[in-house]
Amino acid sequence: MAGIDSELDGEQRVVDGLYARLDELRAQARRRLASVRRAGPSGSPQNRSERDAFATLYEDRVAQLEAVEDRLAFGRLDLREGERRYIGRLGLTDEEQTPLLTDWRAPAAQAFYRATAAHPDGVARRRHLVTAGRRVTGLEDDVLDVDALAAAGVDPDSLAGVSGEGALLAALGAARTGRMGDIVATIQAEQDAIIRSELAGALVVQGGPGTGKTAVALHRAAFLLYAHRRLLERSGVLLVGPSRTFLRYIDQVLPSLGETGVVTATLAELYPGVEARGTEPDAVAEIKGRALMARVVARAVRQRQRVPAQPTSVRIDGRTVVVRPKDVAGAIARARRQNKPHNLARVTFVRDMLARLADQYVQQLAWDVPPEDRAEIVEDLRTTREIRIALNLAWMPLTPQGLLTDLWTKPHRLAAAAPELSDRERALLARPADAPWTAADVPLLDEAAELLGEDDQAARAQARADAERRTQELEYARQVLQSTGAGDLVSAEALADRFASSGPSLTTAERAAADRSWTYGHVVVDEAQELSAMAWRALLRRVPTRSLTIVGDVAQTSSAGGTHDWEAMLGPLLRGSWRLAELTVNYRTPATVAHAARRVALAAGLPVSPQTSARDVPDALRLHRVAGGDVTTAAAATARELAATVGQAGGAGRVAVVATPAHAAAVRRALDGTAEDAPGGELPDLEQTLVVLTPGQAKGLEFDVVVLVEPADVLAASAGDLYVAMTRPTHALHVVHAQDLPRGFVERS
Numbered sequence: 076m077a078g079i080d081s082e083l084d085g086e087q088r089v090v091d092g093l094y095a096r097l098d099e100l101r102a103q104a105r106r107r108l109a110s111v112r113r114a115g116p117s118g119s120p121q122n123r124s125e126r127d128a129f130a131t132l133y134e135d136r137v138a139q140l141e142a143v144e145d146r147l148a149f150g151r152l153d154l155r156e157g158e159r160r161y162i163g164r165l166g167l168t169d170e171e172q173t174p175l176l177t178d179w180r181a182p183a184a185q186a187f188y189r190a191t192a193a194h195p196d197g198v199a200r201r202r203h204l205v206t207a208g209r210r211v212t213g214l215e216d217d218v219l220d221v222d223a224l225a226a227a228g229v230d231p232d233s234l235a236g237v238s239g240e241g242a243l244l245a246a247l248g249a250a251r252t253g254r255m256g257d258i259v260a261t262i263q264a265e266q267d268a269i270i271r272s273e274l275a276g277a278l279v280v281q282g283g284p285g286t287g288k289t290a291v292a293l294h295r296a297a298f299l300l301y302a303h304r305r306l307l308e309r310s311g312v313l314l315v316g317p318s319r320t321f322l323r324y325i326d327q328v329l330p331s332l333g334e335t336g337v338v339t340a341t342l343a344e345l346y347p348g349v350e351a352r353g354t355e356p357d358a359v360a361e362i363k364g365r366a367l368m369a370r371v372v373a374r375a376v377r378q379r380q381r382v383p384a385q386p387t388s389v390r391i392d393g394r395t396v397v398v399r400p401k402d403v404a405g406a407i408a409r410a411r412r413q414n415k416p417h418n419l420a421r422v423t424f425v426r427d428m429l430a431r432l433a434d435q436y437v438q439q440l441a442w443d444v445p446p447e448d449r450a451e452i453v454e455d456l457r458t459t460r461e462i463r464i465a466l467n468l469a470w471m472p473l474t475p476q477g478l479l480t481d482l483w484t485k486p487h488r489l490a491a492a493a494p495e496l497s498d499r500e501r502a503l504l505a506r507p508a509d510a511p512w513t514a515a516d517v518p519l520l521d522e523a524a525e526l527l528g529e530d531d532q533a534a535r536a537q538a539r540a541d542a543e544r545r546t547q548e549l550e551y552a553r554q555v556l557q558s559t560g561a562g563d564l565v566s567a568e569a570l571a572d573r574f575a576s577s578g579p580s581l582t583t584a585e586r587a588a589a590d591r592s593w594t595y596g597h598v599v600v601d602e603a604q605e606l607s608a609m610a611w612r613a614l615l616r617r618v619p620t621r622s623l624t625i626v627g628d629v630a631q632t633s634s635a636g637g638t639h640d641w642e643a644m645l646g647p648l649l650r651g652s653w654r655l656a657e658l659t660v661n662y663r664t665p666a667t668v669a670h671a672a673r674r675v676a677l678a679a680g681l682p683v684s685p686q687t688s689a690r691d692v693p694d695a696l697r698l699h700r701v702a703g704g705d706v707t708t709a710a711a712a713t714a715r716e717l718a719a720t721v722g723q724a725g726g727a728g729r730v731a732v733v734a735t736p737a738h739a740a741a742v743r744r745a746l747d748g749t750a751e752d753a754p755g756g757e758l759p760d761l762e763q764t765l766v767v768l769t770p771g772q773a774k775g776l777e778f779d780v781v782v783l784v785e786p787a788d789v790l791a792a793s794a795g796d797l798y799v800a801m802t803r804p805t806h807a808l809h810v811v812h813a814q815d816l817p818r819g820f821v822e823r824s
């Protein structure tokens with residue numbers, strides 16, 4: 076024991092030293108920030124923008140250093156050659172640039188996650204440091220090379236971790252807080268391989284519930300930003316999640332890993348300027364998500380380029396010009412040959428038609444028209460109302476919203492554009508003109524925007540001017556960095572960005588989120604099985620390099636437009652060019668519950684991935700049959716009781732009731748008397764001890780205890796939903812039911 080105690084003391088001294096250095100760096104960044112702020116609001120505009128840029132820079136640095144307080148250092152590697160390396164949340168060096176702490180993402184840290192006794196990778200011992208605040212409370216050693224340790228004179232008594240819970244099991248059993256935490260101290264080898272997988276190409280990560288897909292996706296984003304900082308800082312990383320609630324659940328993870336610049340969005344938010352608040356039946360969303368809708372939208376656009384049946388004669392200054400169907404057909408054909416988006420090609424069409432009409436006009440004059448007068452004639456024709464109307468009817472300028480509204484509200488337009496759909500399917504798509512946009516409309520708007528284009532002449536001139544200004548700003552930023560010596564904190568590019576945005580300060584993330592045509596350096600998609608073919612098209616447009624991390628589970632699919640087969644969905648879109656990685660260990664759900672969920676999913680025919688559970692918990696599956704009485708009242712009572720015992724001092728411990736929407740509303744009423752202020756609703760607050768959710772809302776989340784209401788009804792809606800609901804708890808699943816349990820729920824002996 077004395078050996079362990081003195082080891083603990085030794086580690087405490089090291090950790091104290093690391094925190095001291097962290098405090099020093101924080102103080103330094105705060106001092107720099109204060110001195111920039113003290114400079115006051117005077118000076119030339121150039122000075123001011125420089126000062127603002129530095130202020131933001133130091134603010135970011137202070138925030139970053141604050142975010143790494145918890146478990147700053149969590150590991151140590153003793154290499155065979157005798158070197159010792161501490162692993163932590165970020166890299167630290169002393170004033171002489173001697174390394175004190177190695178960033179977990181650095182190549183030098185990789186062995187911490189990967190080395191095994193069979194493949195020690197030069198490591199003699201791996202040590203996990205368990206800390207509470209700044210105190211080292213425990214150690215756990217993996218001896219990978221006994222001989223090397225003995226040769227180095229290590230006292231076997233000083234080896235820790237033979238007793239006590241491992242760092243991983245401690246993390247898995249900890250009470251939940253309603254916010255996802257990082258797993259940086261306990262990343263497992265199969266996860267690490269995915270996190271550090273190369274940037275290029277599309278990587279699909281398939282894994283059952285609780286295998287760490289979300290955790291891995293987030294750590295991978297942080298890793299890629301570290302390993303490819305220059306590239307990704309400018310182009311940005313987009314993280315797509317299934318709902319706002321989910322994005323809120325995970326929003327602490329990246330900052331705790333020192334990264335704040337990732338754009339997060341749901342698919343419904345992907346089209347700037349459109350808030351998709353509407354809801355619609357799954358059957359409607361499914362039709363809108365089909366790949367053939369790309370053809371429908373394209374056809375709808377082409378059908379707005381039309382040759383009139385009759386000529387239109389227009390009198391102008393005593394002469395007659397005729398908009399002839401033959402001319403319109405010729406002008407349409409020429410404009411189409413340009414292969415430009417509709418609104419841009421329209422410019423060619425109009426120019427061509429006006430030239431033809433001007434020819435007619437000139438032929439009626441008794442004299443030769445000089446070129447400068449001809450331009451005037453063209454202008455007169457262009458501004459003549461009847462001609463404008465005739466040309467618009469032939470080639471209408473369109474907005475994506477206008478085009479789509481027309482399709483949903485005018486049955487004849489939809490019938491013409493979508494002959495592939497049945498009458499019943501087209502009837503399903505009909506809706507009133509003032510109905511709000513839905514999430515499934517968003518990819519269609521995006522598709523339309525792509526085909527329609529905008530008249531971008533002004534935008535292109537602006538882009539040229541911006542490029543010129545940028546070159547100057549970059550040069551200036553380089554000079555500033557040279558003279559201030561702040562090059563260790565920021566690149567010239569990042570500083571130039573800050574100069575450029577001295578008005579409202581826009582980061583790469585903000586600019587990317589506001590720009591439909593922004594292309595990201597990397598896109599991470601979570602719960603990717605839910606995306607429809609049209610959603611994928613919209614997403615892939617934002618990452619032309621196809622550098623993607625796609626994580627999901629094809630057994631958990633609940634949306635009708637989603638997929639149960641990665642190859643079927645992604646094969647055609649990525650032309651077969653994607654690689655698959657699988658996660659096989661369930662870190663969340665106790666084995667008993669995981670087995671029950673698996674049996675139910677298999678009985679329902681879902682494509683369940685094989686997995687093993689990292690642990691089991693006694694009494695993890697509890698069945699409550701309600702004989703007489705109401706199942707939702709019984710569920711509310713059970714949940715209230717559990718919340719009282721699960722909620723812990725310090726605020727940890729969470730209970731969720733998961734039920735169909737109708738049952739969820741009833742449970743909420745039973746809990747609080749009114750539906751309005753009951754826990755849950757549209758945007759549930761996951762930090763409450765007790766929350767009521769639908770399976771869709773619970774997707775991707777986890778709780779200490781889950782109360783599942785009437786699984787037969789959940790199954791009737793979607794087998795994927797039941798699988799999701801059953802796999803949310805970290806400790807226990809309580810099932811409250813009046814009907815028989817679905818097949819597979821109870822193991823037959």
Ligand SMILES: Nc1ncnc2c1ncn2[C@@H]1O[C@H](COP(=O)(O)OP(=O)(O)OP(=O)(O)O)[C@@H](O)[C@H]1O
Nearest residue numbers: 258261262263284285286287288289290662663775
């Ligand atoms: N290596 C690890 N160390 C500690 N905890 C881990 C590790 N891997 C996963 N976990 C934990 O397991 C739980 C499940 O992880 P996560 O939510 O990422 O799984 P998932 O595969 O996305 O699940 P689902 O498909 O249900 O959404 C989380 O609490 C996560 O922190």
